[in-house]
Amino acid sequence: xxxxxxxxxxxxxxxxxxxxxxxxxxxxxxxxxxxxxxxxxxxxxxxxxxxxxxxxxxxxxxxxxxxxxxxxxxxxxxxxxxxxxxxxxxxxxxxxxxxxxxxxxxxxxxxxxxxxxxxxxxxxxxxxxxxxxxxxxxxxxxxxxxxxxxxxxxxxxxxxxxxxxxxxxxxxxxxxxxxxxxxxxxxxxxxxxxxxxxxxxxxxxxxxxxxxxxxxxxxxxxxxxxxxxxxxxxxxxxxxxxxxxxxxxxxxxxxxxxxxxxxxxxxxxxxxxxxxxxxxxxxxxxxxxxxx
Ligand code: GUN
Numbered sequence: 001x002x003x004x005x006x007x008x009x010x011x012x013x014x015x016x017x018x019x020x021x022x023x024x025x026x027x028x029x030x031x032x033x034x035x036x037x038x039x040x041x042x043x044x045x046x047x048x049x050x051x052x053x054x055x056x057x058x059x060x061x062x063x064x065x066x067x068x069x070x071x072x073x074x075x076x077x078x079x080x081x082x083x084x085x086x087x088x089x090x091x092x093x094x095x096x097x098x099x100x101x102x103x104x105x106x107x108x109x110x111x112x113x114x115x116x117x118x119x120x121x122x123x124x125x126x127x128x129x130x131x132x133x134x135x136x137x138x139x140x141x142x143x144x145x146x147x148x149x150x151x152x153x154x155x156x157x158x159x160x161x162x163x164x165x166x167x168x169x170x171x172x173x174x175x176x177x178x179x180x181x182x183x184x185x186x187x188x189x190x191x192x193x194x195x196x197x198x199x200x201x202x203x204x205x206x207x208x209x210x211x212x213x214x215x216x217x218x219x220x221x222x223x224x225x226x227x228x229x230x231x232x233x234x235x236x237x238x239x240x241x242x243x244x245x246x247x248x249x250x251x252x253x254x255x256x257x258x259x260x261x262x263x264x265x266x267x268x269x270x271x272x273x274x275x276x277x278x279x280x281x282x283x284x285x286x287x288x289x290x291x292x
Pocket of ligand 1: 275
């Protein structure tokens with residue numbers, strides 16, 4: 001069994017990006033600049049955005065954090081997005097999800113300039129992704145592809161089962177694993193809350209990508225020997241023995257499933273760090289595209 005070490009691979013990628021930034025600096029050009037908007041004070045979202053800003057510093061990017069209150073109106077947020085769209089200093093930006101209930105998420109995602117949409121959430125970019133056109137691939141799916149690629153995990157002709165159809169992970173992942181090329185060329189089954197007898201499906205899978213958010217959902221009895229497991233779950237579970245009072249738990253019963261798997265991602269230290277590294281990669285790409 002091989003651990004797909006997202007912490008290590010994401011560090012390698014950050015080092016590669018830092019080297020690119022150094023080349024940019026040596027030429028006296030402007031370094032990439034990522035901005036992040038966060039609305040409200042959800043603890044997990046603040047942590048994720050904080051990690052994104054810290055990662056920018058680590059590779060030598062400029063970063064801007066825009067914090068807006070929980071009572072921000074849709075109009076105010078759209079105005080801020082317009083500002084970032086028009087600011088030539090900003091190469092790419094993200095609006096951290098979820099948003100408070102008074103704000104329509106679809107309207108917000110549509111307002112982001114697709115050339116600065118480093119999350120790859122705008123319908124134009126999502127459509128390009130589905131049509132194999134060059135675009136920004138959403139960071140978490142992009143990170144999973146990169147892990148499979150760097151460990152040389154065979155995907156061609158394999159049966160990939162995706163659990164969960166979220167717009168951020170499950171849906172794009174189901175498209176990407178079926179694309180021509182590597183990683184891809186899989187036969188894909190997308191499962192969700194209305195799927196009947198999921199064990200019958202997961203037990204036939206060569207690769208399982210679980211993005212459900214239910215701790216320890218995937219048990220050893222649900223998988224076959226030598227399965228490849230990608231665990232995207234990051235649920236906070238109360239744990240008074242930890243300094244923060246919680247621990248992060250994945251969708252997979254790691255202790256038992258890992259005994260049957262050929263490759264498996266741990267939680268934490270698997271897909272999570274990859275997401276941040278690929279957001280940086282998309283920001284670097286955005287800067288290159290603006291400078292063409
Ligand atoms: N919320 C959870 N994951 C993500 C992500 O990848 N991007 C943004 N913007 N919000 C998220």
